[in-house]
Amino acid sequence: MRKISTYSLYPGLEVARPVYNKNGQPLLAKGTILTERFIERLKELGIPSLYVEDGLLPDIEIDDVISEETRTNAVSLVRSLMGEKGQEPGAVLKKATILGKELAATVFEIVDQLLMNRNTMVNLVDIRSHDQYTFNHSVNVCVLSVLTGIAMGYSRDRLGLLAMGSLLHDVGKIRIPPEILNKPGKLSAEEYELVKMHCQFGFEIIKSSEVTDIVAASISLQHHERYDGQGYPHRLKEKKIHEFSRIVGVVDTYDAVTSDRVYRKAFPPHEAYELISGAGGHLFDYEITRAFLSYIPAYPVGTIVILNTNEVGAVVENVRGYSKFPRVRILFDPYGKYVENGKEIWLAEKTEYYVVRTVENVADVQRRTGKNR
Numbered sequence: 001m002r003k004i005s006t007y008s009l010y011p012g013l014e015v016a017r018p019v020y021n022k023n024g025q026p027l028l029a030k031g032t033i034l035t036e037r038f039i040e041r042l043k044e045l046g047i048p049s050l051y052v053e054d055g056l057l058p059d060i061e062i063d064d065v066i067s068e069e070t071r072t073n074a075v076s077l078v079r080s081l082m083g084e085k086g087q088e089p090g091a092v093l094k095k096a097t098i099l100g101k102e103l104a105a106t107v108f109e110i111v112d113q114l115l116m117n118r119n120t121m122v123n124l125v126d127i128r129s130h131d132q133y134t135f136n137h138s139v140n141v142c143v144l145s146v147l148t149g150i151a152m153g154y155s156r157d158r159l160g161l162l163a164m165g166s167l168l169h170d171v172g173k174i175r176i177p178p179e180i181l182n183k184p185g186k187l188s189a190e191e192y193e194l195v196k197m198h199c200q201f202g203f204e205i206i207k208s209s210e211v212t213d214i215v216a217a218s219i220s221l222q223h224h225e226r227y228d229g230q231g232y233p234h235r236l237k238e239k240k241i242h243e244f245s246r247i248v249g250v251v252d253t254y255d256a257v258t259s260d261r262v263y264r265k266a267f268p269p270h271e272a273y274e275l276i277s278g279a280g281g282h283l284f285d286y287e288i289t290r291a292f293l294s295y296i297p298a299y300p301v302g303t304i305v306i307l308n309t310n311e312v313g314a315v316v317e318n319v320r321g322y323s324k325f326p327r328v329r330i331l332f333d334p335y336g337k338y339v340e341n342g343k344e345i346w347l348a349e350k351t352e353y354y355v356v357r358t359v360e361n362v363a364d365v366q367r368r369t370g371k372n373r
Helices: 036-044 068-082 089-116 130-151 156-167 171-175 189-196 198-207 214-222 243-257 269-279 286-293 363-369
Strands: 002-005 026-028 049-053 304-307 312-317 327-332 344-346 355-359
Touching: 026 036, 068 089, 068 130, 068 171, 089 130, 089 156, 130 156, 130 243, 130 286, 156 214, 156 243, 171 198, 189 198, 198 214, 214 243, 243 269, 243 286, 269 286, 304 327, 312 344
Parallel strands: none
Antiparallel strands: 002 049, 304 312, 304 355, 312 327, 327 344
16 A cells, blocks of 8 residues: 555556545445556546555555544544535634534544554545635644653643644635745735635634634644744744644645645655755754654655665655654565565664655656566
8 A cells, every 4th residue: 555646547547545525425335456547536626646566565554643633633624614615703613613513522532542643653644625625724733742741751731732723723814815825826915815814713702712723823824933033924933832832833834835725736755855854053942843744754654765785665654763764675686676575674773774765656667577467
């Protein structure tokens, strides 16, 4: 099982994880065999990638850190709250009040599941189409923020506050016209200033609601502030930014850069890891950055890598504390020949091996060696 781009798919691959549409309904079930028509439809819908079984890693399952049901429910709740663009604050507040108990129950489901999986690295990448971005992004930021809080030793109650605030951090975007949020080209200066207003809009909406407290509102207001004072809306610096907001700032950036957007392609996980790591102590609080990255592998399970020996392998395990040093199973020798029952190398132990680059489309290698489905 591994994740590949929609544009690298070919007929005969088996869907390894369900694909959902913007309303949370399944488009393709697990086990579906892809056809040309299915692949074209995925492209039309803006689905950037999906998890497939292609015969390379038949024994490897990539599990989410929360259950599929919990993630689906959380996305559905966020969609119910934020799904109608251009809503007046009063309408959002009414929805928030109605959904308040469900939101609270869902965030604690997320917290409790993550506490049970506190040693699990985040290997699974949430699949989302362009028009699903805000809803899935909100849930992913919540999950990754809670994991960061766990790494920092937060209590369950404190994690619950962080979870609620991070889930609602982008609620202010409902007051930004979708044609601006989803603009493929560069924003004008006026458009950018309007987009920046989502922080203030979110603060006002959450502060006036009965769902949570002022801390959650502060997360919405401050999640684009930066540790060096170069963020917005108030150019706050260092500890003047609430700790929860500092967490969400790191997580929000990581999840945004690893997502396909209408105006750019996603960063590969290892590049996003280096970007966030390099910004620790500058754009982001160093200790928070370190806590967050303790759960983030540079090379998620299923990633195909080329080693310095020219051997081609697949990442089959990541261990907390060794984010840049995965366990790799050799699939092809330096000459491109498929290796049956290939050896596994933990790069943290075998320091003579290292990753040179990642590769996605190994179909040509599979065809040459006869290792294709």
